[in-house]
Structures are given as structure tokens and as C-alpha cells.
Amino acid sequence: MFESASRLWVIHISNHQKIAARAQKEGFICVGWTRIGDLSPYDTPEKMRAAYERAFPQKSKASVSASFIQAYRFAHELRVGEPIVYPIKNSRNIMIGKITGDYEWSEDKELRELDYCNVRRVEWVLKDVPRVRFSQSALRSFGSFTSISLSDDHLDEVRGLLSGNGSRGKQPAPDLADDTLQTAETEESEEDAAIAAEEVIQFTKDHLVRSWSNTAQDFEEVVAAVFRALGYTATVQQGTRDLGVDVIAHADPLGVTPPILKIQAKSGVSTTGAPVVKQLRGTLNTGEKEILISLGGFTTDARHTEQNDANIILIDADRFVELFIRSYESLSADIRHRFPLRQVYVVAP
Template sequence: MTQTLWGIHAGKTGDANSLFLKKKVIALGWHAMGNLAVLTATREAFKQRYAAVYPVAAKSKPGQVPTSAGQLFRFVHEMQINDLVVYPSKNPREIHLGRVIGDYVHDAGGDPLYPQRRRVEWLKTIPRSHFSQGALYEIGSAMSLFVVKNYADEFLSAIQGKQPPPVVPVAKDDSVAEISQDVEETARDYVLKVLAQQTKGHPFAHFVANLLQTMGYRTRVSPEGSDGGIDIVAHTDELGFAPPIIKVQIKSTEGSIGGPAIRELAGNVAPTEFGLFVTLGYFTKQATEFARSKSNLRLIDGDALVELVLGHYEALDAKYKALIPMRRVYIPEPVLSDSTAD
């Protein structure tokens, strides 16, 4: 039988760390769920129980029901004796590797907030710095319980080796670039998803207008309804007389924008004015080629829009920062070797 490598966290702040290491168990919370062994061994039964004991969470965040119930189901019914476990402790910052040696039990002793438990045998404790950035990123999952897949071999080698694994040199850690890209892609996907869901139609025009304001422009948004093909007029002076005058058309669609839409915009832009087309989606080759043939036209697709949002996020109106809540973080940059730099 193939051993599964599970990752587990001891609460958001590591508050179950002492329980894990001193009692030699791994545990999940959700104490209001009670003894999970009495539930029918189906995901649906676990979801129904979760919705019953956490009705507020189930109503406000329905997507949380299958996620949370699924973790509990896997802990009880999919995790097996002799499966392996990776537990990254927060203080001290170490990686604990172990083996599951007990079936699921409901035990509130010692820490009643983490009653869903299994006994484990801790095999090794290794400093985090001995693992690649990719491996650390994978076990930093937002979920309490998850299966380690992409970097499982790295942890398995650490368990099986007689000596601690050598420290992975930062300059040779290829996973750094992968993580940076993954974090950036996650942020981009999140921004686009929020805008697509929360600013559909005319509200998207107001958002784009505010984004232009962060760049120093004054804007006028056309009334909802018939706008003559122009959604926003942007200018640099208070009265809107001084050039450049920018006429903006927006589409909150996530699909493609073709040549006809760009030609329509061009028809509404005088030779002394500029036209800007902003969409959450993308432009066809025909649309892109037409815009390139006009020196006073610019196209901003979903990817380019996200770059602008990230670049001007701090200056956005408070209501839009509340709509797209984010905080500044630092992510690792790949270290270029001498050969790469050349």
C-alpha cells in the first residue's frame, strides 16, 4: 500500500503545538462537530453536520462547508495508519516528520479546542532552512489538513536519510522562481475575479475612473444607459479643456473584444484626442492590429489592468480597497548565477 504524505497545521497561530509534540498526536479543531466517528462515512453526512453546527459560517461562506467538512472526512476516513505526516511548527520554525500510528479518536483532554485526534510517532525534526522554498511553500497551505504532492519526495528523502538533508543553497533553489510566479498569478486571478463579480456593468466604469484618478487624471463618467460609445472622459485640467483628452470605453466582460468594437471607439475619437479601451477580458488579433495602426488608441486587457491596479493600489478610493482587500508582502526573487547573468 502506498503511503500518503499529509501536511497538517496546529491552528492559525500554532496554538496546538504543545499538544502535537508533547502528547504525540495530530489534531483538528471544529470541536462543535463532536465525535465524528458516529457520522455516516460519507462527505455529504459531514457537510450536513457542519452546516448544522456552524449555520452562520455555512450561510455567509457556503464554499467553506465542503472545504472544512472535507478535511474532517479525510482525517477520519482517508488517513491511514502508517501514513506519513509533515507538521511545520511556527515557534520554533521547524519541520516535524512523523508516522500515523493510531486510528481516529475524539478526545478533548488537554486541549478541548482540538478534540479530533490521531496518535503519531515523531521521527525527525529538521530546520526549515534545509528544505527548498517550493517545499516550504507547499506545506504553507491555507488548509489545516492537506496532501503533500509536488514536493513529497523531498520530505520522504528527509525521513529515510540517516543524515539530515543538506541545506538547499538559495542560488540553486529553482523553486524560488516557481513560488514567485505562483504568488503573483494568485494575486492577479483574485483581482480579476473580484472585479468580474463585483463591478459588472456600469460600476466597472466608476472603478476604472477612480484608477485613472490615481494616475493624475480628472474623470467624468457617462450616465448609465446610452453613452454614445464613451463611458469615461479623462483630462488633466479642472474644466476638461486642456489636452490630452482621453475617451474611454469599458467592457466588464471576461471574453474577447474584436476589431469592430475598437473601430467604433476610434470613430468617436477626434484626431487630437486619445481613445482607451479597457476590458477584463482580452483582445483579438484583429483588434490589436487595428489599434497598433492608430497612434492615438490604447488597449488595456485584463492582465494589463491588474498590473495598473497593483501599481496604484494604495491610492485607490477606500471603497475599492475594501472591495479588493490586499496587503503588501515581499516575495523571494530568484538569485541569478554568474552564468545566467551573462
């Protein structure tokens, strides 16, 4: 698919979760700037800039220059049949789609109220692709601050994933701090500063998850180290694969004070379903709890199983990274050497 394509578009859809969910389910992409009105008549960059300046007279020249061209691209440059990627906010997944419709001005009441009347129809051809399936370079490109942008250099990665031949990039981690913070310093709004901070956080999460993914015992050692840093005595288990228990942790050195934590650490990028959760649940005795850590996340059925059992705790990649970062200063020197982090300051929103 997309053999004849020469461009790869990236879309960032609404911070409003309900709009983003509708876009995924109903097959469309949308952007703001509703105050301009229907974008169709502004079919040159000059016309679009003038319309933007009339709609947003309070905006600085720099802000106008950065924004009007996005509106123009969305309405007039995207072509039916071209590929588009959508990094799902607050998720470790990316969707890949094909643009199937020309620009539309939507009269949908909810879209109008939430400032997302500019719409294009898409077919989502691949959903919930784990971020670690993409190279770090692609993820940085997909993390653009703009609502609509191009990422042509990574079109081959998308083709590879669609053909089933895609593989994760193995590039060294670039130094994000300099150019990300420079962007934050040159942007004028508090919202842009917050976006810059989110970009730093997302980059860190991507780098750590990529380092841990598909490493099996190495990831188990990381899990044990985090629980030790959180105050537990934690031991990586050997020879218990049939039981699914990778790490055992307890609050006291002797392991006699409940609850005893039986932990399974899954470093693969596939989602973990309810059968795996229930299998580990079957190993529990009185006074024991199950913790299942999955970098690939969990299915809806697995989450339902957790909700119905107080002895089950499911931890996805984002939550585990948060635990890792929160306990970082208390981690062993060996773990900190293997996964070095440094503190970065960004403008407070």
C-alpha cells in the first residue's frame, strides 16, 4: 500500500478525548480554527493568511505565520489516497490511515462547540501500532508541535509496517534537550511551553520502552530494581517460567509480612489479554497479590478482569515508566548507568 505515495502526513487531533475517540471510530481527522469559518474559499496561502489575521487579530506575526499555513495545508494540500499517521494522545499507540475525502466544513454540533469543524474523511488501515515499532527518528518527527505536518523521510517505515516487514529502528538516542528547549523558548504562549514539556516526557518514555522491549530477563532485572527502590525486597526468579512469575517482592526482608507480590514482566510489544492475567492469578495463595507489567499494554477484557479482582494490578508502559522515573535516584548505580537520565528544566506553563 502507498507504493506510489511521495508524502506522509502527520495529524494531531484534538486534546479533547471525546473528539479524538470519535475520529478514531468514525474515520475522520479534524483541526481547529473554526473562527475562520469554511476554509474552502481561501485557496492560496495569501488568502488563508489574510483570513487568519481577520479571525485572530490579537495573534503575533510569528504565531500567524506558524498557524495559517497548517490550515491551508489541511484544506488544500492533502490529497485523497495519501497516507497519514495519527499519534494517539495519552497512548503508546499510533494509527495509520489513508485520506479518502476532500476537505469538509462540518455542521456537527459537537464539533462546532469544541472548535473542530474542519474535517477530512480517512480510512484507518492499521490501528493501535505500538510506538516502539517505529524508529526514534520517526517518533520525533511524528511529535511535531503542529496540528498537521509532513514526515516524508519515514514513509518507508509505514510501508514496511503495512506489508508486515516493518522493524524497529535502532538509532542512537539523539540529544532532545537542545532543540526541544529552544523551541519552547522561542514560542510565545503558555500552551506551547506545555507542549514542549510533554515532548520531552514523551521522548524519555519512548527511549526507555524501546530499551526494555523484547529483552526478557534484562527487563525483569529492571522491574526488580524498581521495586527495590520503592522499598521492597525483590528477587528475580529462575526456573519458574511455567508458573509465569518473574519477580517476587515483599515488604520485609524475610518475606513473611503480607502481601507477597508475584510479578510477571512482559517486555513484548503485543497487548496482553485476560487469559494471561487469569493464568497468573491461579498461582496466588492467601496473602499474595498479582502484578502484571506489560510494555504492550492490555486488552479491554484484561482491564475488566483487573476491575473485578482486588488482588490483580496491571501496569502498562506509561505507568511503569512513571514508577521508574519517580524512583530513579534510589535505583542501583548499575541500573542508572545502563539507563542514564538527566534532569531537564522547561518553562512552567
